[in-house]
Amino acid sequence: MSETAMELKQLKKKIGSKEIIKGLDFEIQKGEVFGFIGPNGAGKTTTIRMMVGLMGITEGEVVIQGQSVKSNFKKAIQEVGAIVENPEMYPFMTGMQNLKHFARMTPGITRERIDEVVGLVGMENAIKTKVGRYSLGMRQRLGIAQALLHKPSILILDEPTNGLDPAGIRHIRKYIRRLASEENVAVIISSHLLTEIELMCDRIGIIKNGEMIGFESVNEQDADDDGSRQIAIEAEPSDKAAELLKERHGIDVEMKEGFVAFEASKTFVPQIVTTLVNEEVLVYRVEVSKASVEDKFFDMIGENVIG
Amino acid sequence: MGRLFSLIWNEVAKIYIQKSTWIMYIFIILLIAGVAALSFFSDVNNNEYGDDWKAELEAENEALTEEMQESEFAGDFNTQQIEKNDYHIENDIKPAEYDAWQFVFENSMLSSFISLLTIIVAGGIVANEFKWGTIKQLLIRPISRSTILLSKYISVLIFALATLAFVLVLSWIAGAMLFGVQGLNPEMVLRKGGELQASTVVEEIISSYGFKLVNLFMMTTFAFMISAIFRNSALAIGTAVFLMMAGTSIVSFFADRVWVKYILFANTDLTVYTSGMGPVRDEMTMGFSIVVLVVYWVILMAASWLAFTKRDVAGN
Ligand SMILES: Nc1ncnc2c1ncn2[C@@H]1O[C@H](COP(=O)(O)OP(=O)(O)OP(=O)(O)O)[C@@H](O)[C@H]1O
Ligand SMILES: [Mg+2]
Numbered sequence: 328m329s330e331t332a333m334e335l336k337q338l339k340k341k342i343g344s345k346e347i348i349k350g351l352d353f354e355i356q357k358g359e360v361f362g363f364i365g366p367n368g369a370g371k372t373t374t375i376r377m378m379v380g381l382m383g384i385t386e387g388e389v390v391i392q393g394q395s396v397k398s399n400f401k402k403a404i405q406e407v408g409a410i411v412e413n414p415e416m417y418p419f420m421t422g423m424q425n426l427k428h429f430a431r432m433t434p435g436i437t438r439e440r441i442d443e444v445v446g447l448v449g450m451e452n453a454i455k456t457k458v459g460r461y462s463l464g465m466r467q468r469l470g471i472a473q474a475l476l477h478k479p480s481i482l483i484l485d486e487p488t489n490g491l492d493p494a495g496i497r498h499i500r501k502y503i504r505r506l507a508s509e510e511n512v513a514v515i516i517s518s519h520l521l522t523e524i525e526l527m528c529d530r531i532g533i534i535k536n537g538e539m540i541g542f543e544s545v546n547e548q549d550a551d552d553d554g555s556r557q558i559a560i561e562a563e564p565s566d567k568a569a570e571l572l573k574e575r576h577g578i579d580v581e582m583k584e585g586f587v588a589f590e591a592s593k594t595f596v597p598q599i600v601t602t603l604v605n606e607e608v609l610v611y612r613v614e615v616s617k618a619s620v621e622d623k624f625f626d627m628i629g630e631n632v633i634g
Numbered sequence: 635m636g637r638l639f640s641l642i643w644n645e646v647a648k649i650y651i652q653k654s655t656w657i658m659y660i661f662i663i664l665l666i667a668g669v670a671a672l673s674f675f676s677d678v679n680n681n682e683y684g685d686d687w688k689a690e691l692e693a694e695n696e697a698l699t700e701e702m703q704e705s706e707f708a709g710d711f712n713t714q715q716i717e718k719n720d721y722h723i724e725n726d727i728k729p730a731e732y733d734a735w736q737f738v739f740e741n742s743m744l745s746s747f748i749s750l751l752t753i754i755v756a757g758g759i760v761a762n763e764f765k766w767g768t769i770k771q772l773l774i775r776p777i778s779r780s781t782i783l784l785s786k787y788i789s790v791l792i793f794a795l796a797t798l799a800f801v802l803v804l805s806w807i808a809g810a811m812l813f814g815v816q817g818l819n820p821e822m823v824l825r826k827g828g829e830l831q832a833s834t835v836v837e838e839i840i841s842s843y844g845f846k847l848v849n850l851f852m853m854t855t856f857a858f859m860i861s862a863i864f865r866n867s868a869l870a871i872g873t874a875v876f877l878m879m880a881g882t883s884i885v886s887f888f889a890d891r892v893w894v895k896y897i898l899f900a901n902t903d904l905t906v907y908t909s910g911m912g913p914v915r916d917e918m919t920m921g922f923s924i925v926v927l928v929v930y931w932v933i934l935m936a937a938s939w940l941a942f943t944k945r946d947v948a949g950n
Contacts, residue, residue, distance in 0.1 A: 342948075379774045381947040405776040415767030419652050428647070431640040432775040473771065 332357045332406075332481050332513035333378070337387035340373055340537075347373050349537040350387065355513045357480065360503060362528035362545075363517040370537040371517040372412055375485050378515075379409050391481060405433070408479035410487060414470025418459035422450060422469050425458055426476065433477045444472040447502060463490030471499065475506075482506065482514045488523045500527040556593050559586040560603070561612040568608050575602050586614075637777060641785035642792070649755055649793055658751045662801060669741055670808040687728050691719040714825070721823055721830045730820035735835040737809030742839070744801050745846040749853055749878060752794040756857040757870030759786045760942065764865040769947055779943040783862070787938075790854060798843065829910075842905075849902040852927065853878045855934045862938040889914050901926045 333355045340348040348370050355361045365371050376382040378389050380400050389396040394403035416425045426445070430436040445454050448468040458466065467490050474482060482503075488496050504527055506512040518524045525531070531543045562568040568587050572578045576599060580589040591599070593615060603610050649655055683690050698712040722729055730736065760783075763769040772782060819836045857874035861867060881899030888894040895901075895915045901923035906913050913923070 342946075376946075376948065381770055381773060383946055401776040401778065404774055407774065409774055411770045411774070413767060415771065417648065417766060417768055420648075424651070428644050429771060429775070431644055432637075432772075432777060434637070 330357045331355070332359075332392060333515070334390040335374075335378075335387070336390065338374065338377060338384065338389060339386035340370075340377060340382065341385045347537050348377070348385075351534075351537075351539055353532060353539060353542070355481075355515060357513050358507050358511040359530060360507045360514045360516065360528045362521075362524045362531040363515055363534065364519065364521055364524075364531055365517075365534035366519055369519075369534045371519075371534060372485055373537075374534070375409070375411055375483055375515075375517060378483060379407060379411065380404060381411065405477070406480045407483060408474030408477065408481070409483040409485075410467075410470040410474055411483075411485050413489075414466045414473075416458045416461075416466060416469055416473070419457065421457055422454040422461070422465075422472075425469065426454075426473060429473050430476055436476050440476065440478075444475045447475065448472045449498065464492060464495050467491055468495070468499075478510075480512055482512055484515070485517045486519075487516060488518060488520065496523060503527050555590055557588070557614075557616045558591055558596065558599075559583065559588045559614040559616075560599075560610060561586055562603060563609045563611070567606070568603055571602055571606055571608065572599065638781060638785055641777070641782060642789050645759070645786055645789035646792055649759075649789065655755075658754070659797075659800065662747065662751075662797070663804065665744070665747060666741075666801070666805050666808050669744075670737065670805070670812055673737065673740070674812045683729055683731075688723050691723055691729070695719050718823060718825070718830060721832075725823075725832055727821050727823060727832055730822050730835070731814075731816050733813045733816040733820070734806050734809030735815070735820055735839070736822075737813055738802060738805050739835055739839050739842065741805055742842040742846060744805065745798070745843055745850065746878075748794065748797050748801055749846075749850040750875065751797055752790065752850060752854045753857045753874045753878070754871050755793050756790045756854045757861050757874060758867040759790055759858070760861040760938075761865050761867035761870060764947075765867070773947060780939065783939060783942045787855075787858060787935075790858060791851075794847075794850060794854060798847075802839075802843070841908075845903070845905045845908075848904055848927065849878070852898060852902055852930065852934075855931060855938075859934045859938040859941075863941040885914055895922070896926060898926070898930050 331354050335351045335353055338348060338351040339346065351374060363371055363374070373382065377384050378391075378396065380396050380403075384397055389403075391403040392406045394406075396403045416422075417428070420428065423441075423445075426441050430441055445451055448471050450465070450468050450472060453461065453465055458469065461469065467487060471484070471487065474484070487499060491499065503514050503516070507514055507529075516524050516528065521531075525545060528545055531545055532539055533541045533543070560568065565582065565585065565587055569580045569582070572580055572587070572589065576591075576595070578589050578591060580587050582588070596613065596615060600610060600613060695716045698716050702712050721727075763772055773779060819834045821832055822835050822838065823830055823832050824838065825831075853874050856877065857870045860870035860873055864870065877899070881902070885894060885897055885900045888897070892915070895913075895918050900914045900918070904920060904923060905911070907920040907923075913919075
């Protein structure tokens with residue numbers, strides 16, 4: 328059913344003798360929100376710069392809606408709206424003047440469309456102010472407005488949550504989800520802060536040292552099928568609880584901050600609680616959470632070393 | 635093609651929206667006002683002649699001849715003035731009174747100020763996009779980098795022409811207010827290459843500003859190239875202004891070398907061929923200089939194009 332919006336084929340970037348991107352290979356589907364996560368210096372921005380043609384591709388290819396960025400730049404880029412690194416705009420022009428400037432560079436953008444995107448990012452009140460006076464969050468919103476002007480089928484946002492307040496992040500998150508589900512836009516969001524974008528992504532790709540080291544689905548349904556949950560039980564006595572779980576259910580537990588913690592299917596929880604209660608263990612609290620992507624993220628990237 | 639027009643519109647709008655451009659124009663206004671006031675009060679303007687101007691000129695010539703006999707110093711100047719007066723009488727051209735046209739013509743050195751301003755604009759037009767970080771936004775549109783560069787170059791030339799028009803109109807108005815206007819296009823007599831020649835003032839304004847535009851055009855293109863290669867406006871403006879000032883000294887310093895004729899600045903002043911001053915080296919001709927200029931222009935443009943279209947836009 329799903330159609331490929333963008334495809335990276337053995338994408339490599341060398342600067343001097345240093346290989347910064349070492350062969351990325353993945354696809355992003357229409358209507359999918361893809362989180363591109365990695366520690367500082369992992370190569371997120373470099374990859375994005377190659378996607379939008381700001382940097383030359385050393386080897387491999389980026390294909391956008393069937394068009395190669397290398398050989399058919401104009402057709403490919405027409406489908407893309409992007410913010411690369413910071414949402415830079417002309418400081419001496421107003422938000423509106425900036426939008427009109429960029430609107431003139433792509434055919435077919437009407438005045439109504441400009442007003443529409445201004446509304447989408449909630450910038451009506453500040454649009455006649457010079458960008459030089461904007462806060463970072465306001466510039467971020469204007470940057471997103473600019474990226475949406477020509478109704479792109481792929482939206483690429485490098486660290487879009489950078490500088491946004493919680494309300495701003497929520498606003499953008501909602502809007503991105505809607506773009507993906509209603510207008511079938513493929514969205515690529517890079518960040519080194521997993522928690523900020525986890526909630527808006529369908530899938531997360533983790534990059535380290537220029538290599539993709541894993542993909543994680545954060546889709547609710549996938550998690551249900553798989554069934555694996557982080558379960559933490561506050562019980563007394565806790566060592567008796569641990570013993571019972573091992574004996575009756577064959578579960579190895581860990582003791583974490585006074586909690587009995589383990590991984591199990593959600594459907595298993597009632598049985599476990601019954602066991603504990605029947606054996607007169609006092610159960611104060613049961614916490615069930617999705618297997619945290621964050622834990623996997625740190626497992627995968629290992630220690631926090633930039634290199 | 636329609637896209638190129640929009641791009642040029644964008645670039646010109648960006649030039650004129652910036653405060654620094656307005657400050658430049660305020661400088662132009664102050665400069666012209668200053669020059670006008672100076673020539674109004676210095677009173678070295680030509681004499682005025684009545685209906686009987688031929689007799690007046692004859693009388694002037696006699697006075698000049700007398701003066702020459704009394705003092706040896708006045709020699710050259712007076713002979714030339716007498717010749718000029720005779721030319722007026724013989725060809726029946728009444729000497730034009732000093733007016734707005736003469737004022738505009740006399741102040742063609744204002745064109746170096748236009749050069750300076752255009753160099754500032756050219757030096758910033760590519761580099762500033764890098765400084766502001768907006769280059770990334772500019773290059774991720776369905777437009778080739780070559781077209782974007784072309785639109786910027788054309789916009790610089792539009793700025794130069796608009797500024798030139800502004801200077802001409804403003805100095806004409808200032809001249810008209812202070813000295814009046816004597817006809818639509820008065821005739822005048824000028825010495826060119828030792829020969830006296832009659833022509834009209836508009837013709838002279840066009841040729842004097844026109845020749846100076848050659849230098850403006852080359853130095854602007856130079857600043858544009860540095861801007862595209864080094865992505866640094868201060869460097870572009872600095873080197874271009876320095877070369878514009880030092881150019882003639884460099885040429886005269888190496889005047890005895892054969893290769894001096896291939897230096898750009900030995901060729902930017904084409905008036906040496908028409909005014910009788912002569913080029914640095916005798917073997918040079920106007921055609922030679924034009925070829926040298928074209929070759930330099932092609933090299934400067936090719937370098938700008940290569941730097942702008944082929945290189946990565948990475949973090950600064
Ligand atoms: N122009 C360049 N020349 C040499 N090395 C570069 C250049 N640009 C980036 N790099 C290197 O490429 C690597 C990846 O950088 P990149 O900016 O893509 O990281 P990132 O994942 O976006 O990091 P961050 O989270 O800090 O934004 C870094 O090690 C950086 O030093
Ligand atoms: Mg980055």
